[in-house]
Amino acid sequence: ARATPPLAPTRRGLSGGAAMADDTAVDAPGARGVGCSWKCLADADAVRAVTGPRVQLLCVDASPRLVVFGSSIGSVYVFERRTSDGDAFDDDDADATSATRVSFKSSPLPEEGELRFLERFMVETHAGGSASRPVTRLRVNERRTRCALAFDDGEVVVVAFADPLKSLQTATSSDDTPSSGRYEAGIPKGHKGANVTSMAWSPSGDALISGDDAGAVSVVYLEGKSAGAHVVRFDAPVVQTSFLDVDGGAALVSTTTQLCLLHRANGFKKTPIGAKPRDGAFGASAHGWTRAAVPEETLAQLDAEEAEKEKEPSSDENETETKTKEKGAAGESAKSVYWMFGARPGRRLWVCRAATEGELSEAKVLATVRPSVPEASASPGSASSARLASRLADKKKIPKKWEFGALHALGPCVLSSSEKAIAVVDVVSAAVLAWYPLAPSPFSSAGSESEENKHEKGMRAPRDLATRGARAFALGADGDVWCLCAPANAAQLAAASAALARETREARSGIEAETGESETKVDDDETYSSDPAAHLKRIERRVRSVAAPAAAAAEDENASDEPRAASASSPPPSSSAPPNERSSSPRKDASDSGDSGSGTTTPTSPSTEIGFITRARNARDARRAENAASAASAASAASA
Numbered sequence: 001a002r003a004t005p006p007l008a009p010t011r012r013g014l015s016g017g018a019a020m021a022d023d024t025a026v027d028a029p030g031a032r033g034v035g036c037s038w039k040c041l042a043d044a045d046a047v048r049a050v051t052g053p054r055v056q057l058l059c060v061d062a063s064p065r066l067v068v069f070g071s072s073i074g075s076v077y078v079f080e081r082r083t084s085d086g087d088a089f090d091d092d093d094a095d096a097t098s099a100t101r102v103s104f105k106s107s108p109l110p111e112e113g114e115l116r117f118l119e120r121f122m123v124e125t126h127a128g129g130s131a132s133r134p135v136t137r138l139r140v141n142e143r144r145t146r147c148a149l150a151f152d153d154g155e156v157v158v159v160a161f162a163d164p165l166k167s168l169q170t171a172t173s174s175d176d177t178p179s180s181g182r183y184e185a186g187i188p189k190g191h192k193g194a195n196v197t198s199m200a201w202s203p204s205g206d207a208l209i210s211g212d213d214a215g216a217v218s219v220v221y222l223e224g225k226s227a228g229a230h231v232v233r234f235d236a237p238v239v240q241t242s243f244l245d246v247d248g249g250a251a252l253v254s255t256t257t258q259l260c261l262l263h264r265a266n267g268f269k270k271t272p273i274g275a276k277p278r279d280g281a282f283g284a285s286a287h288g289w290t291r292a293a294v295p296e297e298t299l300a301q302l303d304a305e306e307a308e309k310e311k312e313p314s315s316d317e318n319e320t321e322t323k324t325k326e327k328g329a330a331g332e333s334a335k336s337v338y339w340m341f342g343a344r345p346g347r348r349l350w351v352c353r354a355a356t357e358g359e360l361s362e363a364k365v366l367a368t369v370r371p372s373v374p375e376a377s378a379s380p381g382s383a384s385s386a387r388l389a390s391r392l393a394d395k396k397k398i399p400k401k402w403e404f405g406a407l408h409a410l411g412p413c414v415l416s417s418s419e420k421a422i423a424v425v426d427v428v429s430a431a432v433l434a435w436y437p438l439a440p441s442p443f444s445s446a447g448s449e450s451e452e453n454k455h456e457k458g459m460r461a462p463r464d465l466a467t468r469g470a471r472a473f474a475l476g477a478d479g480d481v482w483c484l485c486a487p488a489n490a491a492q493l494a495a496a497s498a499a500l501a502r503e504t505r506e507a508r509s510g511i512e513a514e515t516g517e518s519e520t521k522v523d524d525d526e527t528y529s530s531d532p533a534a535h536l537k538r539i540e541r542r543v544r545s546v547a548a549p550a551a552a553a554a555e556d557e558n559a560s561d562e563p564r565a566a567s568a569s570s571p572p573p574s575s576s577a578p579p580n581e582r583s584s585s586p587r588k589d590a591s592d593s594g595d596s597g598s599g600t601t602t603p604t605s606p607s608t609e610i611g612f613i614t615r616a617r618n619a620r621d622a623r624r625a626e627n628a629a630s631a632a633s634a635a636s637a638a639s640a
Helices: 044-051 164-169 296-311 317-330 385-393 451-457 490-515 532-546 549-558 562-569 619-639
Strands: 037-042 057-062 066-071 076-080 115-121 135-140 146-151 156-160 183-187 196-201 207-212 216-221 228-233 238-243 250-255 259-263 270-273 284-286 335-344 348-357 360-369 406-410 413-417 421-426 431-437 464-468 471-475 481-485 587-589 598-600
Touching: 057 471, 066 135, 076 164, 115 164, 135 196, 146 196, 146 207, 156 207, 156 216, 183 216, 207 238, 207 250, 216 238, 216 250, 238 284, 238 406, 250 284, 250 335, 250 348, 259 348, 259 360, 270 348, 270 360, 296 360, 335 406, 406 464, 406 471, 421 490, 431 490, 490 532
Parallel strands: 057 135, 057 464, 196 238, 284 406
Antiparallel strands: 037 481, 057 066, 066 076, 076 115, 135 146, 146 156, 156 183, 196 207, 207 216, 216 228, 238 250, 250 259, 259 270, 270 598, 284 335, 335 348, 348 360, 360 587, 360 598, 406 413, 413 421, 421 431, 464 471, 471 481
């Protein structure tokens, strides 16, 4: 079923001071997120107008031009992202940032507009019928050629995905046109009876990793000689999974108790990251600016150690010769290095580094970051931001009793999503730009509060959340679809940092005026400057100083000249050191944090192969296979 009417929200968004029903501006003092804004792309009524009253959307994923939902009846609903002017998104606009590379260009991204419904397709099972079970997780690969789905009984299915925008632009024969929903592969028993909590594709789009609440992690390869599925068992529920390289050779797994690296070359043996356990729904994610969160002295020491290792002659000449052959065969260095953040109790983040070389793998925690936290911002769907502002004025502050949860790269920032709060973290300055308290679920013990308080706090924890570049798409518990817009590049992050510093100064001045006492004086360096140019200079210096020379040179070629022009025309900032260089920095070395540690490959818990069902992706492939079999049979008969 294919249609083109727009999905128009009946509620106005929370972006840029847009008015709500009571005409209260969202950017009222104390009720806005610095550098961040929410916008309602569709409310529940608008969604039901497309899906019907009995269908619920349960999960979401986003691509540069599409937003895709899984439903309670086994169908998949595909919508097009549109700008506020009604134009289509370009891949470059929607993907200006990624988990591995963050832009220094200052051009703003187009504002998100209402969604446009494109199509609904059914999901084929390995038996040839159509699935009619609820879809609880859904992910589309980067090339938009495959879609992975997890059903409520734990079965994982991979089906073909035909980008409807490309299908509309190209007219081909029915045999050559792929059909969305056509069965490709499946894992019927890898997560049987469990709830799949996380799914992720490799950037190449040929490998899939998924984890469940029973501690099982399955890794599926769909192409090549090693095509098949493997499962690794953990002793705790899996919170988040992701690949760290293009082809799915290394993976990051975060459970409720530990953080681990899985390496394909050694049979997916577990390499623990950090020594101190945890207990909670804490996630982990790779990020392009992870190194910038490590103190410079720690990086200098790490680089010195690596240089010493390179200088040390190998004790075994055969080992050196073997590594040289491996390097030549692969066409690149046999050693790969990965950087990631891991959530910890107490609203802290581990800054981690992992490396693989051949069958060897190692990982360690280099630093612990505890970002500063401002006052709460108005949650999406709240009745009035003025109520929150008045509560703050009356000293009725929202308690900061929440933790970091699942982590996602969100442009130059990191997004944390948990049951109690959604937060946007500036990892360079070690500061939370904005956090949004979530109303308790009606199924929780705290769900018996008054309707007025529920409405004031806004939406409950979303059913699912997906990020794309600097945008996060949240499927609300009531069926609303929201978009969180965060800083998309270094210039916007600098502007947000300046606004946060200005609010911090104003809050400090208000406390001093009320109490008549002066707080401990803080150096007037560029960290607390209200000049965006000073923050941009600090961010660029910090990020570029820890980047590889080649990567820094590539960024220099693509960087915009506008931020530098702004820096030249603005008053010169103070010459003090950035926050990660000060003794009062929220960052600290792992050796001082008390919960760090490094890990090496453990010889236990190897992966085991699991049931993996595949089928020809389309009728043309099936015909080719049948013709080849017929030709072989005829040749055999003639020979006989």
